[in-house]
Amino acid sequence: MNPLDALNETAFLLERELAPGFKVKAFRRAAAVVAEWTPDELAARASDGRLKATKGIGSRTFEIITQALAGRVPDYLAGLRERTTTTLPGEVATLREQLLGDLHAHSDWSDGTTDIPSMVAAARFLGHRYLALTDHSPNLTVANGLSPERLEEELDVVAELNESDATGPDFTLLAGIEVDILEDGSLDQEKALLDRLDVVVASVHSKLRADSATMTKRMLAAIDDPRTDVLGHCTGRLVEGTRGTRPPSEFDAAAVFAACAANGVAVEINSRPERQDPPDDLIRLALDTGCLFSIDSDAHAPGHLSFIDLGAARAVAAGVPPERIVTTWNLPRLLDWTARR
Structure with missing residues (x-):
């Protein structure tokens, strides 16, 4: 999964369920940081440790980025999808x-x-x-x-x-x-x-x-x-x-x-x-x-x-x-x- 998409979708779903603003801002802030890099740059920073030390990237957003880079839907996002997705009658x-x-x-x-x-x-x-x-x-x-x-x-x-x-x-x-x-x-x-x-x-x-x-x-x-x-x-x-x-x-x-x-x-x-x-x-x-x-x-x-x-x-x-x-x-x-x- 594209890490930027994963961060933005996470923020979107948190906003949908009216989560506290500070929590949403963490994902929006991380998305703004990630958007500045090419996919190759992001992968390189994740692998050599620079990403984890980057201002605006916290433990949860780092987890989402690395899991997305590994080709999977991040666990946190998957949980959000499960609890916020409803089928309309x-x-x-x-x-x-x-x-x-x-x-x-x-x-x-x-x-x-x-x-x-x-x-x-x-x-x-x-x-x-x-x-x-x-x-x-x-x-x-x-x-x-x-x-x-x-x-x-x-x-x-x-x-x-x-x-x-x-x-x-x-x-x-x-x-x-x-x-x-x-x-x-x-x-x-x-x-x-x-x-x-x-x-x-x-x-x-x-x-x-x-x-x-x-x-x-x-x-x-x-x-x-x-x-x-x-x-x-x-x-x-x-x-x-x-x-x-x-x-x-x-x-x-x-x-x-x-x-x-x-x-x-x-x-x-x-x-x-x-x-x-x-x-x-x-x-x-x-x-x-x-x-x-x-x-x-x-x-x-x-x-x-x-x-x-x-x-x-x-x-x-x-x-x-x-x-x-x-x-x-x-x-x-x-x-x-x-x-x-």
Whole structure:
């Protein structure tokens, strides 16, 4: 097995099971070291002892590299594969195969853990045709939200990756943002910049305990903005995880979903295990109201992109038809939709 592939897959699977960040970083760091050498160089360093003494290579990563060089799947990786590989039930597997992309993912430009090319490589590994890069907006300083100047720089990076074919054949990296819905319902980024993006995911990240009337007014204003494409994790709830739990925000869901349906805004089925947002009853309400949906990972690391398996399962359980899920659409249809207003 290729040692670099073994290290990257190990990191990916650890991210998928939400392992501690320090553990994942050890494998990502070792992969960055190994990527600098040719296969012959790596083999020579492993055999003469230099590899073991190299900064960034620990005992576990050294074991993985040497076992891969010996032509076998490393023991640690084999164990990870065994405990993280699941078989999706029939209807879920069918929907998962129909999902062509993901409209909500973060890189280390905001609060993600890896660079943009690493996110692209993972999306391609999963069979995606497109991925929207949606780093945070300026108001979310705790997540290193992008100022207008930094967003412009990121747009240049996205364009360069697509133009250079660095994203590979049959794959497109979409320029996007997860923009904060501010307290007055406006979107937290310059309008001219939002107009240049392929995808705008609008989410509430502050004052989540506001009263229902205040929150409803705030969300309706954002949904009415013609730049909004997806309403992200609409209740803001947390049901598990290291951040603890958080109850859903209170708002008039019938009014909010009616506005989404009227404006063609997709309701996100956020696939992160700790969010599972919206709750099941609200997915069904949005479905009955006539809403579109977007099954997204809200990935902050490459391995998180595979969370869409969980979102697919929730969509199937709620009876959401594939044609109402925008992430089953091909790229031309998707971009026609995001340009609709």
